[in-house]
Amino acid sequence: MSRFKQIFLDIESDILNQTYKAGELLPSENKLSKTYNVSRETIRKALTLLLDSGYIQKKQGKGSIVLDIKRFDFPISGLTSYKELEEAQNINSETILIKNQIETLPENIASFLKISPDTKVHAVIRGRKVDGETVILDKDYLLASVIPELPDNEAVESLYDYIENKLGLTISYARKEFIVEPATKEDRELMSLHSDSHVVVTRSEVHLEDTTLFQYTESRHRLDKFRFVEFARRRPPMDLKK
Template identity: 85%
Template sequence: MSRFQDIFLDIESDILNQQYKAGELLPSENKLSEKYNVSRETIRKALTLLLESGYIQKKQGKGSIVLDIKRFDFPISGLTSYKELQDSQNINSETLLIKNQIETISEQIASFLNVSKETEVHALIRARKVDGETVILDKDYLLTSVIPVLPDNEAKKSLYNFIEKEMGLIIGYARKEFVVEPATQEDREYMTLHGDTHVVVTRSEVHLEDTTLFQYTESRHRLDKFRFVEFARRRPPMDYS
């Protein structure tokens, strides 16, 4: 990883932990350059990443202003685990492990992923309780050809931490879809819906950095509890003259 990426992650952590609060200015490029013992050009690259990720806004004559990141409750474009969101947003949450077993993938998921119906997966279901109510039902299917073992204690804590830290794999990217669907019998059984008839569903196929498909995930959310937000920045218009 490049030095400017390390600095970006360090400042990002400081913003998420509110060491730099919304509306405050980051230290000047000169001060950051001294703090990290790097050139101003390296600092500028790190600040550009922060700008493009929606953490700061540059203001002429003032510097880099920290933006309100509470809007990123469930960022659409990011590939972030629930545990990471829980920690960064101080969500009072508990994870209940409902199922973790090896089975053959369903025909519907096989079709979504364009893989064989004989594909073997770890079928994982976890309920997320927030303030005592189950508001998320996460259903994950991990290819056993890529993830041979998945201990219950790791599945309950942090799936991505296990994959990246314990297995040494690098998670790369995902294709996502967002829909609102009628609540299923399973939703009503495990979630605290208060009579809601629909849930927000996100479906993703997730790949390692080398493009290997390893996971299908379906996350089912109670309508009133979470919002899905993307940070959009307009690019300068192209000159067609």
């Protein structure tokens, strides 16, 4: 591994464990070059990686300011389980299984999916606790005709790992919507909202490789903890007319 990448990982670790806190300045390039016994050019490369990764912001005349990393990134276009995000972003969290039972699909969701409200589903509600506070409420409805059984321990660990690796099904694509909504009574009872009056909601209908609909999921997020990200590339105006 190149030296500047090693330095990047070292400073990244210091930011993650809050040796360097949000709003603080990193040591100057000159001090860092002496600390690591490398050239300032090597330090600049490491700082560029930190900048591109969202850990710092450079400010003229001040230096490198550490950004608030308590917001975890949720990709807009990706189809990723919470467990995978938890591992990828080193989120120290706990999953609380609130409900896992067979019931008929709620009428509003059946209408949204354009299927019968008599459809049997596994209704799963899980709270995601970060730093001792429930900041996400995940509500999933999985068609019992596709997922015959759903043990509690699998619901706690990872639905997608169970579906793909235990049941041998291939999850392929989803249609998502993102919206900010007033917090419901259920949100206030099950989440640590403090004085927040609204939550960010993502709704998805998820399909298998053969296009079979198998899941409706609704994730309700506390506003201050999470951000949704996407890589965007500008297209030439002519492309938009096609």
